[in-house]
Amino acid sequence: MTPERFAACLASLRWTTIDLTSALQCQLSWVEAMESGQAEIPEDLARWLESLARCHEVAGIPSRYRGLAHF
Template sequence: MMTPERFAQCLASLRWTTIDLTSALQCQLSWIEAMESGEAEIPDDLGSWLERLSACHEAAGIPACYRDAQA
């Protein structure tokens, strides 16, 4: 079972806000916020999906060669 803390960590690694997740799932923002605060349980399938997405993003990393690049 995913904890609210891990839920927030996964969203952060994806660089998603609660609004981004709401848009992706096409659900109510209040439900996402309730999961984030621990007021609602995070469904196992949603937690697993977020874990898989987060792992992919963490493994891929961020290209560093663009830092301080001028347009």
């Protein structure tokens, strides 16, 4: 997985690097290093992120609720 695809997967999930750090219970510096290309993205992590991102991309976001006020 390239750093660009890594960032695209996080964007599809609407996750920040802090969100991923929390999910993995790891160091933020390691996640930032993967994002910048300074650290290799492990294959199992890449597969997991790809799977989650694909699910989110296929499912999409419901749009009929846009502009409605909910109380």
